[in-house]
Amino acid sequence: MKPVASLAAAAAIAIGAAGPALAAPAAQGQAADMAAIKDQLNALKSDYDAKIGALEARLKAAEDRAAVAEAAAPPASSAAPPAGAASGEVILTDNSASEAAPKSSSPNAMNPGVSVVLNGNYVADSRDPAAQRIAGYALSDDGKSTRRGFSLDESEITLAANVDPFLLANLTISFGSDNQPSVEEAYIQSTALPGGLTVKAGRFFSAIGYLNERHAHNWTFIDMPLPYRALLGRQYGDDGVQVRWLAPTPFFLELGAEAYRGDRFPGGGNDKNRAGTQTAFVHTGGDFNSSSSWLAAASYIHTQAHDRVTDGLVGPDTFSGSDDLGIATLVYKWAPGGNPVNQNVVLSGEYFYGRQRGTFDTVAASRDPRGWYVQGVYQFTPHWSTGLRYAALDRIDVPAALRGTTFDPLGKSPSAVSGLLEYDTSEFGRFRAEFTHDTSDRRSNDELMFQYTVVYGPHGAHRY
Amino acid sequence: MRRILIAAVGAALVALGFAAPASAALQVFACEPEWAALAGEIGGDKVSVYAATTGVQDPHQIQARPSLISKARTADLTVCTGAELEIGWLPMIVQQSANKKIAAGGRGVFQPTDYVNLAEKPASLDRSQGDIHAGGNPHIQSDPRNILPVGKALADRFAELDPANAATYHARYAAFATKWNAALAKWSAEAAPLRGQPIAVQHRSWVYLENWLGLRRVVALEPKPGVPPSSGYLAQVLEVLKKQPVKMIIRAAYEDGRPSEFVGQKAGVPAVMLPYTIGGSDQAKDLYSLYDDTINRMLKALK
Numbered sequence: 108m109k110p111v112a113s114l115a116a117a118a119a120i121a122i123g124a125a126g127p128a129l130a131a132p133a134a135q136g137q138a139a140d141m142a143a144i145k146d147q148l149n150a151l152k153s154d155y156d157a158k159i160g161a162l163e164a165r166l167k168a169a170e171d172r173a174a175v176a177e178a179a180a181p182p183a184s185s186a187a188p189p190a191g192a193a194s195g196e197v198i199l200t201d202n203s204a205s206e207a208a209p210k211s212s213s214p215n216a217m218n219p220g221v222s223v224v225l226n227g228n229y230v231a232d233s234r235d236p237a238a239q240r241i242a243g244y245a246l247s248d249d250g251k252s253t254r255r256g257f258s259l260d261e262s263e264i265t266l267a268a269n270v271d272p273f274l275l276a277n278l279t280i281s282f283g284s285d286n287q288p289s290v291e292e293a294y295i296q297s298t299a300l301p302g303g304l305t306v307k308a309g310r311f312f313s314a315i316g317y318l319n320e321r322h323a324h325n326w327t328f329i330d331m332p333l334p335y336r337a338l339l340g341r342q343y344g345d346d347g348v349q350v351r352w353l354a355p356t357p358f359f360l361e362l363g364a365e366a367y368r369g370d371r372f373p374g375g376g377n378d379k380n381r382a383g384t385q386t387a388f389v390h391t392g393g394d395f396n397s398s399s400s401w402l403a404a405a406s407y408i409h410t411q412a413h414d415r416v417t418d419g420l421v422g423p424d425t426f427s428g429s430d431d432l433g434i435a436t437l438v439y440k441w442a443p444g445g446n447p448v449n450q451n452v453v454l455s456g457e458y459f460y461g462r463q464r465g466t467f468d469t470v471a472a473s474r475d476p477r478g479w480y481v482q483g484v485y486q487f488t489p490h491w492s493t494g495l496r497y498a499a500l501d502r503i504d505v506p507a508a509l510r511g512t513t514f515d516p517l518g519k520s521p522s523a524v525s526g527l528l529e530y531d532t533s534e535f536g537r538f539r540a541e542f543t544h545d546t547s548d549r550r551s552n553d554e555l556m557f558q559y560t561v562v563y564g565p566h567g568a569h570r571y
Numbered sequence: 572m573r574r575i576l577i578a579a580v581g582a583a584l585v586a587l588g589f590a591a592p593a594s595a596a597l598q599v600f601a602c603e604p605e606w607a608a609l610a611g612e613i614g615g616d617k618v619s620v621y622a623a624t625t626g627v628q629d630p631h632q633i634q635a636r637p638s639l640i641s642k643a644r645t646a647d648l649t650v651c652t653g654a655e656l657e658i659g660w661l662p663m664i665v666q667q668s669a670n671k672k673i674a675a676g677g678r679g680v681f682q683p684t685d686y687v688n689l690a691e692k693p694a695s696l697d698r699s700q701g702d703i704h705a706g707g708n709p710h711i712q713s714d715p716r717n718i719l720p721v722g723k724a725l726a727d728r729f730a731e732l733d734p735a736n737a738a739t740y741h742a743r744y745a746a747f748a749t750k751w752n753a754a755l756a757k758w759s760a761e762a763a764p765l766r767g768q769p770i771a772v773q774h775r776s777w778v779y780l781e782n783w784l785g786l787r788r789v790v791a792l793e794p795k796p797g798v799p800p801s802s803g804y805l806a807q808v809l810e811v812l813k814k815q816p817v818k819m820i821i822r823a824a825y826e827d828g829r830p831s832e833f834v835g836q837k838a839g840v841p842a843v844m845l846p847y848t849i850g851g852s853d854q855a856k857d858l859y860s861l862y863d864d865t866i867n868r869m870l871k872a873l874k
Contacts (some may be wrong), residue, residue, distance in 0.1 A: 272676075299671040303644055353644050353669050359637030392637030397625060400636045440634060444627040447634055449827050489799055489827065533798070534632075534659065535698065563698065568663035571635050 219268035219276075222564030224324045226260035228253060233553040241333060241547040243503055243516030244476070245417040245424050247340035247372035253330060253556065258284045260558065261323045263291065267567065273299045279322070291322075292344065303353040312344040314351070314363055315386050315406035317436045317455055319343055325569055327453070327484055328527055329541045329558045332498035334459040334478030337521070338432055340372030343408065345384060359402075361390040367410075373430045373463075375415030384410040392438075392571070397445045402571055404436035412465070419513035428465010432476075434458070438571070449489055456481035470508040477501040484527065494527035500547070521547030535562045597733050600643055600673065602651035602661065603630055604849040605712040606683060606721075608858045610650055612747045613726050617736045621646075626850025629825045631702065631797065633660040635667070643668035646679070647732060650725065653682025654689060654709035681728050683721040687711050690778045702797025712848060714779035715755060715862050719748055754859055762866045764873060769815065771808070771840070773822035773831045776847070780865070789815050792822075792830045800830050812838045819843045819872040824851030841872040 232239070236252035253260075259282075267277040274295050281291040294309030312320045318327070318335060319342045331341050347367030354360040369383015370376070377383030386409070392402035408431070415426045435458045442451035459478040465471070480498035487493065499522040505514050523545040530538045536559075543554040596619040601607035607622035614620065621642045624630055630652070633639075643649070643664050651657050665673055672679035689707025696705055711717045726744035730737035766785040773792045781788050790811045794804050812834070820831040820842045828844065835842030845865050846855035854864040 298666075298674060300669065301671070303669045305669045351669070353640070353667070355645050356641065359641040361640075390637070393641075394636060394638045400634070400638065402637055440636075442634070445625060445633075446628045446825055448629045448632050448825075451634075533698075533702075568635060568658070568660050570663060570667070571637060 217268075219266040220565040222265045222267075222562060222566040224261075224263040224265075224322070224566075225559075225561050226262060226324060227559050228258050228260045228329070229557040230255050230258070231555045234548075234550060236552070236554075239545075239548055239552055240420065240513070241337045241500065241521045242519040242549065243505075243514060243521070244337040244500065245419060245426065245513050246337065247417055249341040250336040250339075250372070252552075252554075254284060260284060263322065263324065265564075265566075269298065270295065273297065281323075303355060305351045305353075307349040307351075308347075310344065310346045311349065312342055313365055313367070313386055313408070314349065314390075315343065315388050315408050316434045316457055317402070317404065317438055318457075320570070324560045324562065327455070327482060328494065328496055328525055329539055329556045330525075330543075332480035332482070332496060333500050333521055333523055333547060334457070334480060334498060337500055338373065338459055338461060338476060338478060339408075343371065343373075343384075345369065345371045345374075347382065347384070359390070359392045363388050363390075369410050369412075372415070372417070373432075374410035374412050375426075376413030377411060378413075384408065398443055399439065399441045400571075401440070402436070402438040404434075406434040406436070408432050408434075417513075421512070424468055424513045426463075426465060426467055428463065430461065430463045430465075432459060432461040435460075440571075447486070451486045452483065454481070454483045467505075467509060467514050468512060470506060472506055472509065472514075474503045474505070474514070476503055484529075490531045492527075492529045492531075494525075494529070496523075496525040496527070498523050498525075517549055519547065519549065523547060535566070537561070597729060598645050598647045600646035600649045600651075602649065602657050603712070605718075605858065605861070606650040606652070608849055609718060609722055609725060612858065613722055613740055613743050614729055615739065615743055617733065617739055618729065626846060626848045626852070626855065627825050630656055631659060633657070635660050635663045639664050640667045643673060644670050646670060646673050648679045648681055648728065649673045650681045650683070652684055652709050652711070654684040654706035655704040656684075656709035678728070678731065681725060683717075683725075684709055684711055686720045686724045687717045690782070691775070701793070701795025703795075708775065708778050710776040711779055713777050713865075714783040715751070715758065715858075716783060717779060718858065719751060722747060722751075754862070758862055758866055761870070765866075765869055768819075768873065769817045771812065771817045771820040771831075771834070773820065773826055776823055777821060777845075784866075784869075789817050792820065792834060799827070805830060805834055808834055809837050812840070816840070819869065821845050821869070823847035843868050843872045845869070 230236070230253050232252070232255055236255055239252045240246065262282045263279055265277065265279045267275070269275045275298050276295045277292060278290070279292040280288055282288050290310060292309070292311045294307050294311045296307045297305055300306065312322075314320050316335070318331065319339065335341055345367035347365055349363060349365040351361060351363040354362070365386040366382035367384040367386075368377055374383050386407060388404060388406040390402065390404045392400065394400045410430050412426050412428060412430060416423050417426075436455070437457075438453070438455040440451065440453050443449070457480060459476070461476045462473065463476065464473045478498070478500040480496060482494060482496035484492050484494035499520065502516040502518070502520040504516065509515055523543055525541055525543040528540045532538075539558045539560075541556045541558075543556070545552045545554060596617060597614065599607075599610045599614065599618050599620045600623060601610055601620055602623050604622050604624065604626055607620045610618060610620045623639055623642070624633055646668075649665070651661055665675070671677065684706060689709070689711070691708040693700065693703045693705065696703065722744055726740045729740040762784050767787060769787045769789045770781075771790050771792065772788055775791050775793070775796055777788070780786065790808055792800050792805065792808055794800055800808070816838075817840055820835050820840055822828065822831045822842070822844055824844055824847050828842070831842040834840075844852070845868055846852040846861055849855050849857060849861050852864055854867070855861040
């Protein structure tokens with residue numbers, strides 16, 4: 108196709124140049140020379156006609172060849188010289204001479220896509236976060252408050268690729284602020300099952316709720332809202348299998364179920380053939396109009412804990428029993444004309460409804476935790492957004508035997524309000540500041556957090 | 572909780588029963604309005620076309636909305652520009668749609684940029700260069716001459732996926748090509764005054780338009796593709812425009828108008844909004860009026 112375009116361009120230039128050039132001598136010509144000039148003109152004209160005819164024929168032939176050469180083959184990239192900026196354009200920036208792109212089919216060609224996420228925090232608290240609790244709730248290590256001072260927050264390396272025509276694989280290794288690498292996600296996923304089915308197996312974040320499946324760098328705020336921290340240990344991820352089915356309906360409807368080992372909070376100590384944790388979820392959504400869209404979800408997680416140990420108020424706490432949790436989710440997004448680049452709004456809210464039955468430390472009891480949060484983020488101009496979040500957990504009164512333990516709400520109904528200011532250098536770089544007033548312990552805590560997040564390498568697009 | 576879930580699953584299954592495949596027509600998921608229109612021209616009533624974006628949306632940045640996923644689920648073919656234009660959102664939609672017909676590498680994927688020569692292929696890839704596309708500049712629809720090879724290949728693809736109607740697709744393409752060639756001749760006559768005129772652009776999305784109409788790009792308002800200009804950078808642009816005056820500053824309908832309006836006012840040059848695609852302006856209603864309106868707006872600015 109390249110020769111066709113250049114031939115066409117050449118022809119166009121030839122014609123364009125010919126016009127004025129021919130007209131000029133004719134205007135000045137003397138009568139005696141007129142005939143000679145006319146002859147020359149005619150000769151030129153026929154010459155051009157012949158040339159253009161030839162060009163057209165070649166163009167036709169080239170087109171035919173291109174048609175024969177089966178559309179699937181893209182034009183050879185080597186044919187086109189790097190055009191760069193159009194000739195004559197003034198380039199103001201330092202577009203330093205670029206080296207030729209390597210085009211060899213080296214062994215690297217089949218390497219997986221490598222992407223890296225770096226996160227850095229600075230946190231200042233009015234109370235020591237190491238001693239800060241959510242009154243009445245046993246917290247897993249991940250559910251606790253962020254450390255004070257400067258810290259490298261979770262850094263991630265993701266390796267992802269298609270394994271073959273039927274499977275893809277994804278490995279995410281994260282490095283926490285404790286310098287310990289951990290396998291955050293490692294899963295294989297089907298890519299070619301019929302009927303809208305997708306199966307995933309390995310270690311991965313559960314698709315329950317709205318925020319649960321997101322990696323830390325993609326959270327709306329720097330930290331997770333209270334209900335996620337208290338009831339799911341920040342986010343639930345474990346070893347297991349997941350099946351999703353997307354219904355062929357005219358609106359979006361997705362059903363899914365998961366089975367997990369059940370070793371992670373709120374489960375723990377599961378070492379049996381049967382899955383310790385089961386989940387189910389339904390997602391639906393659509394557009395109100397071209398500017399606004401919505402997502403609604405209902406999720407359910409059931410887990411079993413056997414002597415689950417968590418750090419407590421006075422030494423470790425244990426829990427054995429069943430933990431059930433239902434989550435109702437609503438998300439609304441607005442962008443003028445559906446173009447989120449300049450301005451957009453994202454509102455989301457979730458309600459948590461749970462039941463924990465079993466032995467808390469040594470006391471048999473049943474507790475029904477409730478919690479919710481609402482949050483909104485408004486991008487008011489390109490690269491700048493601001494957000495507000497309110498999160499709360501109900502107070503759960505406990506039997507007398509549990510007074511003074513971690514499970515004692517101490518008369519508090521935990522809640523926290525957070526404000527966010529965000530500046531994005533691009534889709535791949537972000538700076539955030541968040542202020543939180545937290546009244547989930549006996550004495551309230553004010554927290555100021557700063558964070559940078561960068562993503563580099565071929566990072567996949569994010570979910571809605 | 573369990574009972575609610577069972578009820579929800581039951582309701583979903585009932586809903587599914589009613590949502591039988593609508594018709595035998597080829598389901599086309601077009602990422603941009605121009606390809607939706609082209610698919611309609613060639614497929615006629617044999618295809619059912621869904622346009623995933625509108626003329627006022629930036630095709631680089633689209634939210635992976637649930638409605639797009641449900642449309643992709645039932646698609647037989649995606650017609651999406653390619654050359655990484657949709658890399659920020661389409662892969663997620665295709666993956667979530669669990670529809671192997673439109674998975675990468677399949678015959679259900681049709682990328683118009685595969686059928687034309689791309690300009691501005693970067694010699695090196697680095698994100699410090701802004702939002703560059705490895706395959707070259709993907710904004711091919713700004714030159715209507717590119718519509719023909721794409722249309723021909725699309726007719727072939729329709730025929731391949733739906734052999735029963737192959738003759739219809741080829742006949743419709745032939746009729747379209749005749750009409751289109753006539754329109755091309757008309758546009759090139761109308762646009763003659765634009766030939767050789769110096770212009771400034773906001774985003775470098777017009778290289779094909781420049782080639783077609785013989786426009787001379789003097790400067791771009793974005794320092795790097797996809798990076799909005801700072802006021803300091805715009806001052807530099809103004810210096811350039813003092814030495815090398817331009818006739819107009821063009822931008823796409825979906826772009827923020829402020830940089831080009833600002834520079835236009837300072838330099839005393841009209842800032843021209845071009846539809847970029849169908850639906851970008853009230854006048855650009857179909858493929859033909861898209862280029863009518865593009866040329867009209869530029870001619871008006873020239874006066």
